[in-house]
Amino acid sequence: MTPTPAPPATMRAYVGTPDGPERRRVPDPQPAPDQALVQVEAFSINRGELGLFARRPEGWRPGQDVAGRVLVPAVDGSGPAAGTRVVALVDFGGWAERVAAPVERLARLPETVQAERAAGCGVAGLTSLRALRRGDGLLGARVLITGASGGVGTFAVQLAAAGGAEVTALAGTRRSVDFDALGADHVIGSLDDADGDFDLVLESVGGETLLAALRHTAPRGHLVLIGSSSGDPAPITISSFRPHARQTVHPFWVHGSGEPVDQDLADLARLTARGLLDPVVGWCGCWDHLDQAMRALRERRVAGKAILSVDHADEPR
Secondary structure (H helix, E strand, O other), X not given: OOOOOOOOOEEEEEEEEOOEEEEEEEEOOOOOOOEEEEEEEEEEEOHHHOOOOOOOOOOOOOOOEEEEEEEEOOOOOOOOOOOOEEEEEOOOOOOEOEEEEEHHHEEEOOOOOOHHHHOOHHHHHHHHHHHHOOOOOOOOOEEEEOOOOEHHHHHHHHHHHHOOOEEEEEOOOOOOOOHHHHOOOEEEOOHHHOOOOEEEEEEOOOHHHHHHHHHOEEXXXXXXXXXXXXXXXXXXXXXXXXXXXXXXXEEOOHHHOOOOHHHHXXXXXXXXXXXXXXXXXXXXXXXXXXXXXXXXXXXXXXXXXXXXXXXXXXXXX
């Protein structure tokens, strides 16, 4: 008698619908040879993910930023061994109990760093780290961070200060962010209050803020476009630049930078372990309350990152 094959293992995961994420049981990931199977302990929500549900097809799997532990190492022998704590950036599927993560996009996580603190290092941490590299060096530079109370902004303030820059944080409201503790030298609510020019600007608001930031960019300075949270357009022409200036505007996307993800994630994890970087978590709770976290992000009630911890309940598989 032919034995009945065992049903495929399943897990809980959030699946995209036009009305938003819905938690369902789905098949376990089947990692490629260069991927590790990671048990997700915590994941973060990126603001850009909020608008994807109405545009993506039914059944897509959201989630990029995760922290957890390797369950099954990559079968090609690369990457960390089973049981290793890791932080990772994946293309999709991170809002789940388990995810397949390419080994070149994960890094070991020191035991002293909680998963809930590391889970926001993916998109936000890498964006801030790499955008700051677009300048000519941070030591002694005057750096402006707009949208400074957000996920990217809170990372960028700390990394710029650690690099020796004089940091000005632009935030419409200080909310619960202690910018002094993050290393900011100046905190302003409007660019009308800005003092002088900046060698490097990380701009994430758009609209009039972008135009004003360009006016405050030094003649040989760099302005890095990392977002447009206001949704407002900014008409830029040659007249927007100073006469005879050599300002440079860099459009920036973290996934197209070409820099090695594993090394940058490892650097962020080490800085956190050494107490030189403190990922700001403005909302943290169980993944059962994902809808509450998303609502808080939409209403701009979250400073820094929104983090969800995954409850690995012993449910039937």
